[in-house]
Amino acid sequence: MNNIKNYINGKFERPIKNEWIENYDPSNGEVYGQIPNSSKEDVENAYKAAKSAFNNWSNTTLDERSRVLIKISELLEENLDRFAKAESMDNGKPISLAKTVDIPRAASNFRFFGNAITQFSSESHESVGQNAVNYTLRQPIGVVGCISPWNLPLYLFTWKIAPALATGNCVVAKPSEVTPMTAYLLGEICNEAGLPKGVLNIVHGLGTSTGQAIVEHPDIKAISFTGGTATGAHIAKVAAPMFKKLSLELGGKNPNIIFADCEYEDMLETTVRSSFANQGQICLCGSRIFVEATIYEQFKTDFVKKVKNLKVGHPSDTKTNIGALVSKPHLEKVKEYIQIARDENGIILCGGKEVIVEGYENGYYLEPTVIEVHDDECRVNQEEIFGPVVTIMPFKTEDDVLKMANKVKYGLSATLWTNNLKRTMRMSNKLQAGIVWVNTWMMRDLRTPFGGVKASGVGREGGFEALRFFTEPKNVCIKY
Numbered sequence: 001m002n003n004i005k006n007y008i009n010g011k012f013e014r015p016i017k018n019e020w021i022e023n024y025d026p027s028n029g030e031v032y033g034q035i036p037n038s039s040k041e042d043v044e045n046a047y048k049a050a051k052s053a054f055n056n057w058s059n060t061t062l063d064e065r066s067r068v069l070i071k072i073s074e075l076l077e078e079n080l081d082r083f084a085k086a087e088s089m090d091n092g093k094p095i096s097l098a099k100t101v102d103i104p105r106a107a108s109n110f111r112f113f114g115n116a117i118t119q120f121s122s123e124s125h126e127s128v129g130q131n132a133v134n135y136t137l138r139q140p141i142g143v144v145g146c147i148s149p150w151n152l153p154l155y156l157f158t159w160k161i162a163p164a165l166a167t168g169n170c171v172v173a174k175p176s177e178v179t180p181m182t183a184y185l186l187g188e189i190c191n192e193a194g195l196p197k198g199v200l201n202i203v204h205g206l207g208t209s210t211g212q213a214i215v216e217h218p219d220i221k222a223i224s225f226t227g228g229t230a231t232g233a234h235i236a237k238v239a240a241p242m243f244k245k246l247s248l249e250l251g252g253k254n255p256n257i258i259f260a261d262c263e264y265e266d267m268l269e270t271t272v273r274s275s276f277a278n279q280g281q282i283c284l285c286g287s288r289i290f291v292e293a294t295i296y297e298q299f300k301t302d303f304v305k306k307v308k309n310l311k312v313g314h315p316s317d318t319k320t321n322i323g324a325l326v327s328k329p330h331l332e333k334v335k336e337y338i339q340i341a342r343d344e345n346g347i348i349l350c351g352g353k354e355v356i357v358e359g360y361e362n363g364y365y366l367e368p369t370v371i372e373v374h375d376d377e378c379r380v381n382q383e384e385i386f387g388p389v390v391t392i393m394p395f396k397t398e399d400d401v402l403k404m405a406n407k408v409k410y411g412l413s414a415t416l417w418t419n420n421l422k423r424t425m426r427m428s429n430k431l432q433a434g435i436v437w438v439n440t441w442m443m444r445d446l447r448t449p450f451g452g453v454k455a456s457g458v459g460r461e462g463g464f465e466a467l468r469f470f471t472e473p474k475n476v477c478i479k480y
């Protein structure tokens with residue numbers, strides 16, 4: 001059994017009430033460990049540890065903070081194989097993806113913010129003619145809460161923790177109860193890197209109890225949350241009357257808009273990836289594909305052919321393109337949407353069925369599924385499915401596709417395939433999204449703002465945006 005523990009004050013602790021949750025291996029549907037179902041009391045202990053570490057950590061020099069964060073990054077790289085294996089087993093994602101994306105990007109998060117903090121500066125304003133100068137301090141908030149989802153477990157967990165620590169805060173963090181393993185292993189790395197005890201505390205448990213206790217804690221002054229839109233709305237309701245700073249990265253239903261003048265082969269290959277990477281469980285996946293009518297039939301044939309070639313298999317098999325979905329309930333949810341598509345007269349062009357992988361018959365495998373829809377307002381085109389399912393439909397004009405792209409409640413990212421510069425600029429201006437990719441997908445520069453509009457969230461992560469979120473500006477005005 002792989003039992004994991006909370007990481008509080010630099011030590012690994014059992015939950016006070018000794019309550020545990022079962023942890024499933026999605027590749028075979030078996031329980032392979034237990035995780036603490038932490039109570040309010042565990043969260044309180046984590047908070048106390050963070051609070052007592054704050055004075056020292058917030059006064060640690062930038063050089064020293066930077067050194068520790070970069071050391072964590074290096075240790076993650078040294079432990080790449082171990083972390084990738086754990087991530088793949090916990091989540092069901094192909095080991096190749098965990099090795100090339102999840103763990104390297106988690107290491108990059110620490111390296112990036114370890115460097116960024118040495119370049120972060122505040123402003124000063126000289127009030128000319130009034131004999132005064134203003135300077136603005138950027139002070140850490142104190143103890144902050146970081147709550148993350150299951151799809152990119154360590155990657156998104158560290159995307160919050162690294163900037164929070166870099167700016168001198170102490171953290172109470174909770175990974176998803178569905179994928180807790182790499183967050184647990186991170187504690188060991190932090191100790192080895194010399195992160196002082198109590199600076200980062202990791203509590204495990206259910207969202208509705210452990211997560212809720214973090215959000216409700218009166219002295220945890222900021223919450224950085226990534227997860228579903230309904231959970232984000234609930235967290236906002238709890239945190240707003242307590243005047244907490246809030247960063248919410250929520251769901252998406254991203255359009256992938258393909259014009260006839262694009263570089264066809266590049267588009268085709270990237271579209272397979274942007275549809276099905278991580279079993280389609282990436283908030284940035286382009287789940288609504290709109291194709292210019294003149295190339296629609298050709299695209300449909302070529303795309304379906306490529307998708308049929310994707311290999312669904314055990315996550316540890318290096319030839320696997322599509323691993324297991326993260327959990328049984330999630331698999332059932334995605335299957336329900338495929339049924340909804342059928343009921344709405346969608347045409348299943350390929351996929352739609354569960355896959356039995358030999359030797360792992362109880363795993364949560366599903367064929368990559370392409371659905372042709374005729375109405376952009378049908379449910380499968382409006383609601384987030386978050387699985388290996390995309391819809392395709394043709395469009396005639398730029399105006400038509402823009403209207404359809406924007407006619408959802410979400411606004412996280414959009415992808416545009418065209419070689420027409422003026423159209424690129426027109427459409428990028430008008431697309432309702434926090435991120436627009438043109439002729440590429442999921443290309444990341446960590447300095448850029450990351451986040452969504454509408455029901456996809458509030459605030460931005462990334463670069464100095466994250467460092468600003470985790471600090472309080474205080475203006476000092478001096479008259480001379």
Ligand code: NAD
Nearest residue numbers: 148149150175176207211212227228231249250251252283
């Ligand atoms: P979720 O909302 O169910 O859970 C996310 C986290 O919140 C988990 O750690 C969970 O335990 C916790 N939680 C649940 N209820 C809580 C509560 N009442 N108080 C405090 N914490 C609570 O989401 P999920 O199913 O883990 O993740 C999938 C969702 O995340 C999708 O909607 C996806 O689009 C979204 N997502 C968004 C981004 C982004 O950057 N915008 C990135 C990845 C995933």
